[in-house]
Amino acid sequence: MADPVQASSSPSGPPGRPGDNVSRALGLFSAALGVPQVVAPGRVARLIGLKDDGRTRFWMRAVGVRELAAATGILTRRRPTGWVWSRVAGDTMDLALLRAGLGRKAVRPTRTVIATGAVLGVTAADAAESVRLTRREAVQTPSASTASQDGKAAGPMHARAAITVRRPRKEVYAFWHDFENMPQFMAHVESVQITGIRRSHWVATAPAGRRVEWDAEMTADEEAKLIAWRSLEGADVENSGTVRFLKAPGDQGTEIQLELHYAMPGGALGAAVAKLFGEEPSQQVRDDLRRFKQVMETGEVVLSDGSPEGTLAIRLARQRPAHPLESEPIGTKGGPS
Amino acid sequence: MRANVWSGRNTVQVENVPDPKIMNSRDAIVRITSTAICGSDLHLYDGYIPTMKRGDILGHEFMGEVVEVGKGVGSLTVGDRVVVPFPIACGSCNQCRRGLFSVCENSNPNARIAEKLMGHSTAGIFGYSHMLGGYAGGQAEYARVPFADVGPIKIESGLADEQVLFLSDIFPTGYMGAEMCDIKPGDVVAVWGAGPVAQFAIASAYLLGAERVIAIDRFEYRLQMAREKGGAETINYAETNVLEALREMTGGRGPDACIDAVGMEAHHHNPGLHAYDRVKQATRLETDRGHALRQAVIACRPGGTLSIIGVYGGLMDKFPIGALMNKGLTVRTGQCHVHRYLRPLLQRIEQGEIDPSFVVTHRLSLDDAPTGYETFKHKRDDCVKVVLKP
Numbered sequence: 001m002a003d004p005v006q007a008s009s010s011p012s013g014p015p016g017r018p019g020d021n022v023s024r025a026l027g028l029f030s031a032a033l034g035v036p037q038v039v040a041p042g043r044v045a046r047l048i049g050l051k052d053d054g055r056t057r058f059w060m061r062a063v064g065v066r067e068l069a070a071a072t073g074i075l076t077r078r079r080p081t082g083w084v085w086s087r088v089a090g091d092t093m094d095l096a097l098l099r100a101g102l103g104r105k106a107v108r109p110t111r112t113v114i115a116t117g118a119v120l121g122v123t124a125a126d127a128a129e130s131v132r133l134t135r136r137e138a139v140q141t142p143s144a145s146t147a148s149q150d151g152k153a154a155g156p157m158h159a160r161a162a163i164t165v166r167r168p169r170k171e172v173y174a175f176w177h178d179f180e181n182m183p184q185f186m187a188h189v190e191s192v193q194i195t196g197i198r199r200s201h202w203v204a205t206a207p208a209g210r211r212v213e214w215d216a217e218m219t220a221d222e223e224a225k226l227i228a229w230r231s232l233e234g235a236d237v238e239n240s241g242t243v244r245f246l247k248a249p250g251d252q253g254t255e256i257q258l259e260l261h262y263a264m265p266g267g268a269l270g271a272a273v274a275k276l277f278g279e280e281p282s283q284q285v286r287d288d289l290r291r292f293k294q295v296m297e298t299g300e301v302v303l304s305d306g307s308p309e310g311t312l313a314i315r316l317a318r319q320r321p322a323h324p325l326e327s328e329p330i331g332t333k334g335g336p337s
Numbered sequence: 338m339r340a341n342v343w344s345g346r347n348t349v350q351v352e353n354v355p356d357p358k359i360m361n362s363r364d365a366i367v368r369i370t371s372t373a374i375c376g377s378d379l380h381l382y383d384g385y386i387p388t389m390k391r392g393d394i395l396g397h398e399f400m401g402e403v404v405e406v407g408k409g410v411g412s413l414t415v416g417d418r419v420v421v422p423f424p425i426a427c428g429s430c431n432q433c434r435r436g437l438f439s440v441c442e443n444s445n446p447n448a449r450i451a452e453k454l455m456g457h458s459t460a461g462i463f464g465y466s467h468m469l470g471g472y473a474g475g476q477a478e479y480a481r482v483p484f485a486d487v488g489p490i491k492i493e494s495g496l497a498d499e500q501v502l503f504l505s506d507i508f509p510t511g512y513m514g515a516e517m518c519d520i521k522p523g524d525v526v527a528v529w530g531a532g533p534v535a536q537f538a539i540a541s542a543y544l545l546g547a548e549r550v551i552a553i554d555r556f557e558y559r560l561q562m563a564r565e566k567g568g569a570e571t572i573n574y575a576e577t578n579v580l581e582a583l584r585e586m587t588g589g590r591g592p593d594a595c596i597d598a599v600g601m602e603a604h605h606h607n608p609g610l611h612a613y614d615r616v617k618q619a620t621r622l623e624t625d626r627g628h629a630l631r632q633a634v635i636a637c638r639p640g641g642t643l644s645i646i647g648v649y650g651g652l653m654d655k656f657p658i659g660a661l662m663n664k665g666l667t668v669r670t671g672q673c674h675v676h677r678y679l680r681p682l683l684q685r686i687e688q689g690e691i692d693p694s695f696v697v698t699h700r701l702s703l704d705d706a707p708t709g710y711e712t713f714k715h716k717r718d719d720c721v722k723v724v725l726k727p
């Protein structure tokens with residue numbers, strides 16, 4: 001597959017760089033439009049050639065409120081992408097309203113046609129900015145807060161998470177050290193087979209039901225402290241991971257810090273699609289660790305009627321109703337066997 | 338089996354659903370003999386708790402007979418008679434070890450959803466939304482009980498269902514509400530609400546040594562129960578100015594501790610002010626109506642304690658943080674850590690210090706659950722507590 005590291009460094013640099021001025025401008029534009037629409041809807045209607053009646057004023061105000069919401073969202077959020085997309089949706093609505101206005105009550109059709117042209121232009125700008133932000137997020141979301149420190153990790157997706165497990169460090173380390181335990185708590189890992197002293201073979205599921213395999217090698221191993229591994233040449237998905245075990249304060253057991261790096265199959269687009277299905281990498285890793293904790297502290301992954309498979313991303317997004325299943329519990333990995 | 342399921346706002350219906358099965362090795366299946374409707378169920382019924390799904394079985398106050406145990410449950414055998422605590426707790430995480438069972442770190446498989454709303458997840462709860470686990474509830478003929486080696490308490494004495502059923506929730510909840518007040522000799526405790534939870538807060542405040550307890554509600558029949566069964570003094574907030582009355586009744590000091598046993602659907606007798614919060618709640622500009630809690634903050638003696646056991650779901654408007662801060666109030670809150678109260682409170686019942694069945698006003702069959710919800714919600718027919726018999 002294409003060199004994924006390349007993919008991560010190309011699109012528009014770190015957050016807060018010049019490209020973001022476009023979003024800001026669109027936000028300010030929303031504000032400039034929203035205020036008069038809310039305060040003086042009649043005057044705006046006349047300005048763009050629409051009949052100034054109660055119904056027009058109502059819609060004008062509604063549009064104004066929407067603009068103000070978009071402005072607040074774009075100007076105050078660290079990641080304004082959703083709000084910029086909301087402008088695209090709003091533009092489409094405006095175009096529909098103007099069309100209706102032309103048909104029904106345009107008192108000065110020329111003005112309305114000009115307004116329509118202007119909105120079309122704005123729509124194009126909104127759409128372009130939305131696409132730019134979405135692209136940037138697809139590549140950056142996971143790394144913005146979780147950039148790898150060593151810089152030579154495999155893959156553009158970085159995720160890290162931490163959890164505390166009420167067990168001695170040695171025991172937690174030993175359980176992790178046996179990679180064949182991974183499928184018990186890692187949602188995407190189907191099986192791991194130890195193939196040598198430091199080597200193992202992994203089979204995992206990828207988004208869209210694909211199945212990926214790779215051989216991995218342990219690159220660091222310090223008793224009760226740290227384990228690191230990475231995939232070898234020829235992996236379907238290039239990846240690496242590090243897990244650290246620290247003593248938690250008091251008698252609270254062990255703090256576990258997990259860091260994963262991987263090339264998302266399908267690159268940035270694959271990542272964006274996966275996110276739609278609840279597969280946000282850092283969330284995914286948090287859920288994996290939560291299951292790890294359940295296994296260590298209670299003996300197995302905890303199941304409920306709403307999530308009978310354990311914490312499956314798609315199931316978390318779309319829960320079953322909380323009543324017993326018709327059939328036997330799915331008995332997934334992690335469930336009772 | 339038959340089960341009472343949520344099917345949208347203000348609608349529950351009793352339906353046939355599959356029987357529960359063992360899913361984890363520490364599960365037990367309980368055949369339910371008695372189950373109750375709680376004020377917390379009303380928040381679900383009224384649609385104020387997010388992440389409910391049509392078909393969710395409701396109910397978190399239940400007891401019955403063990404009919405099946407998973408291979409990891411050593412402490413129970415088939416035939417045992419048990420009361421089940423409403424929060425689900427693993428017993429082995431750091432929070433459980435601290436006795437903070439309602440914030441167990443392992444019992445919510447949907448912790449991810451709760452984290453989005455609250456930063457961290459709390460314990461799973463039977464029949465209480467998908468954010469809190471997506472567990473089927475106990476208003477049914479049978480229920481699956483996870484971590485059955487940790488939660489359920491065996492009832493070996495010949496006490497009737499109604500005497501022990503409320504160990505599952507409202508007795509420990511009221512007790513914890515009073516315990517959090519850290520009651521000292523001479524203390525005056527004010528309790529907002531005279532519902533079933535409040536009735537147990539009142540009784541518990543006396544058990545813990547309060548000098549006087551004052552209950553506040555607008556339903557005269559509930560206030561009467563607080564006076565006659567609980568020995569409380571009462572204020573009807575629809576007729577009396579609560580703040581003035583409390584000041585007068587405490588020689589100007591204000592109550593030493595204030596318990597909120599009302600929660601997110603508080604009512605205001607001034608229709609305008611009530612409408613204000615209702616509209617904000619309906620449009621989701623706030624999720625919680627705060628009349629009772631705001632009043633408790635203002636009423637409380639400086640340096641006193643505010644104990645919140647009424648349930649809140651999200652955001653509240655116009656919260657008097659200035660009064661709270663400047664008066665130096667201590668705030669204690671939480672879903673009840675039921676597990677830690679089971680044994681001591683069962684003992685109090687066995688020793689005859691209290692008979693919790695005094696709150697029961699309605700006994701219905703499980704099939705009549707929809708009527709039970711309507712009667713309890715609208716406080717019709719002098720309803721205080723509804724027990725359903727599957």
Ligand SMILES: NC(=O)c1ccc[n+]([C@@H]2O[C@H](COP(=O)([O-])OP(=O)(O)OC[C@H]3O[C@@H](n4cnc5c(N)ncnc54)[C@H](O)[C@@H]3O)[C@@H](O)[C@H]2O)c1
Nearest residue numbers: 376377510530532533534599600603604646647648672673
């Ligand atoms: N913390 C916990 O673990 C826990 C457990 C069970 C119940 N609860 C909560 O306790 C609360 C009460 O439960 P319940 O079963 O008694 O319900 P309930 O509906 O029977 O009682 C609430 C009472 O509050 C009164 N009230 C409403 N507005 C008021 C106001 N402004 N001032 C004074 N009283 C007012 C009502 O008239 C009613 O009598 C609910 O919020 C419930 O969710 C919490």
Ligand SMILES: [Zn+2]
Nearest residue numbers: 375376377506
């Ligand atoms: Zn309850």
Ligand SMILES: [Zn+2]
Nearest residue numbers: 427430433441
């Ligand atoms: Zn626990």
